[in-house]
Amino acid sequence: MPTITGAEIEMAAAPSEAAPVENHYGVGAAPTRETTPPDLAVDVAAMQFAWIFTYPDEVVAGELHVPLGKDVLLNLNAQDVIHSFWVPQFRLKQDVIPGQATQLRFVATKAGTYPLVCAELCGGYHGAMRAEVIVQPEAEFEAWLAENRLASQPAVTETIAVNPAELTPADFLAPYAQTFGVDGGALASLDSQFSQK
C-alpha cells in the first residue's frame, strides 16, 4: 500500500501565538523536510472507539505525549473503519484509512494538554472516541517515556509461569546466574556447547 506523503502537514500548535517555528508552517508537501528523519515516530492505531499510541521500545499508551518543539511523525493506521485524527488546537486533521498507510508530521510549539477527537463517523460511540495530546518539555517527556518503558518491560521476577521448554538454556539459567556465581562468559560457553550437541 502506498504511503500518502501528501498527508504531511506541518503546523504550529499555538494558534493564539501565531508564532510558528521556522519552516513549519503551511499545508501540503514539505519537500525540504521529507528526507530528514523525524525526532520521534509514534505508531497510532485507531479502532472503534479508541486511540492506541505505540512508542519506540514498545511503550504503549492511551494518550499521545509529544516533546515540545520536536519534529513528530505519526504513522496512522485504522483497525476497522475510517477514523480521523483531529487536534482542534493544532488545526490538524488527517483521516485514518483502513488499508492505507497514512502519516502526519508536526511540531508542537506550546506545552499543554489538548483534546484529540475522532472526526469521521465511525459508529454509535463515535462521539466518545476522544483522547488527549500532552505536549511537554523534552525532559518531562523523556521522564514519562522512561517510566513507561520500565512499566512495559516484562520483569522476570513478576512472571507467573513460563514454559522452560521454550527457553534457551542461557535464558533459563539467567535468573540463577547471581545465585550460583555464574558469569556471562560461562553462560555463553555453556550455550555453545549445548547447541553443538
Add this chain to the structure above:
Amino acid sequence: MTQTQLPGQAAAPVTAPETAPPKAWKWYDYFTFNTDHKVIGIQYLVTSFIFYLIGGLMAVAMRAELYSADADLLDPNLYNAFLTNHGTIMIFLWIVPAAIGGFGNYLIPLMIGAKDMAFPNLNALAFWLNPPAGALLLGSFFFGGSQSGWTAYPPLSLITANAAQSMWILAIVLVGTSSILGSVNFVVTLLKMRVPGMQWTQLPLFCWSMLATSVLALLSTPVLAAGLILLLFDINFGTGFFRPEMGGDVVIYQHLFWFYSHPAVYLMILPIFGIMSEVIPVHARKPIFGYKAIAYSSLAICCVGLFVWVHHMFTSGTPPWMRMFFTVSTLIVAVPTGVKIFSWIATLWGGKLRLNSAMLFAIGLLSMFVIGGITGVTLGTAPFDIHVHDTYYVVGHFHYVLFGGSVFGIYAGIYHWFPKMTGRMLNETWGRIHFALTFIGTHLTFLPMHELGLQGMPRRVAMYDPQFEFVNQICTFGSILLGISVIPLFINVIWSWSQGPLAGRNPWRALTLEWQTTSPPSIENFEETPVLWTGPYEYGIDLLSADGNKSVQELLGEVSVEAQ
C-alpha cells in the same frame, strides 16, 4: 384532441366521448398514475412536504438528544440512524423532488406555452419511483436504520446494519433513476416544445436554471448509482471493491460518491436560483438585472460544479496538487454565484417592492445564502478546511445553504405560485408569521454551530465535550422554533386550498406565460396556443400606446405579425 386521419384509417370508429379527458381533475386523480405535468408537480410537492415533516421530526429528536452532552435520550445507534435518514430524506425526498420535480414539472410546460412535458408517461413513472423509495427508507428502521451517514462511507457502511444499508442503497438508486428520467424529460421539453417564436433569450430564467440542473443530473447521477451498486455487491454478494482486507480501496468510493453528491448541492440550489429570478422581478416591479448573466451563470455553475468534488476529501489523504486544483476550482464557483446574487440585488434596488410573503422569503434567502456562500468559500480553501472538515462548522454552513437557501426558496415558490396551482390566495398575515418564525429560527439554530465547529466539536456525534453544552442548547431552542414555524404554513395551505379568496388569472400582474391562463390552468394548460407578446421581465415599461383604443384582438394580431 384531434388527430390527423390517414386515408386508410378513415373508416376507423371515432373515439367515444366518455374516454375523453375530464374537464378538471378530481381529488382522487392526484393519487393515481396521472400523466398531466400539473398533477405530477403537485404530487411531488405534497409527497416531498410529508417527507420534510418526517425528516424535520428526526432533526428535532437529534437536537433534543444534543441538549445535554451525554447520550441520554436516544440510543447512539438510533441517533446515527436519525442523522443518516434526516440527511437522506431532506436531500433526496424533500429538496430535490420539491424543487426539481415539483416546481420543474408544474412550471416548465406552462412557462414555455406547452400542453405538457415531452414524455408524459415517463414523467409519471419518474414520480412513482419516489414513494417506494420513501417506503424503503422508513422500512429500514425495522432493521435498525442505515447508520453510516448520508455519505455511507465504507468500511463503516459494510459492517453496520447490513439489511437497512441495502434498503438505503436501493432507495437512493430509485430516486436517482427518477432524477435521470425527469432530467431527460426537462431537456427535451425545453429544447423542443417552446411556443413558436420564443427565443432562447425570451425563456424565463427558471427554465434556464432547470436546463442547467437537468444536464448536471444527467452527467453526475449515473456515477453515484455505479458507486452504490458496487457497495450493494460488497455488502450482499461477497465482492471486495471497497473492502480493504480484500484489496479494495475505500477512497475510490469517496470519489464516486462525491462526483455526484457535490453536484447534488447545485441540483438543490439551481432550481431555487430559478425561482428567485422569477419571484424578485415580479414583486420588485422591475426588469431583471442582467438576464443573460443570470442565464449563463447557471450553465457556468453546471460546468464548474462537476470539477470541485475533491474539496470534500481534503483530509482523506489527497495529494497536494489535488488540494491546490480543487481549492481553485471551488473558489471559481463563487463567481457565477456572485453574479446571480448581485443581479438580484440590482433588481431589488430602486424597485417598487411588494413585501409580501413570497418576497420576504426571497430576500431572506439572499441574506442567508450570502452567509452560507461566504462560509462555503472558507471551506473550499484547503488549509482552513483541514481544521473544520467534519465539524459543526460544516453543519452550520450547509444548513445556511440548504435551509436558508433551498428551503426558503421553496417557501418563496409556494407563496408565489400557490394562487396559480389552486386558484386561491394564501393568507398574508400567516405567511409573514411563518417567515418571521423561520428567519429567527434559522439563525438561532445554525449560526452558533459555526462557533461549535471552530472550537472543536465534530459533527455526527451523540455525545460531546460538556464545554459545548450551552451553545448546543441555543441550537436546540432554535430547532424547536423551526419545528413550530412549519405549523402556520401547514394551516395556511390546508385552509386556503379550499377557503382562500379566489386569485384570478394573474394576481401578481406577472408577465411570464403561466400567468396568462386560468388559475388553476385547465387540463391542457391553454385554451389556444399562447402568443408571446412581451419578454418575461419587462416590468415597469409602458406597454400601451398613447391612444390605447385598440382592442385586445388587434394588439394580439400586431404582435403575432411581429413574431413572424
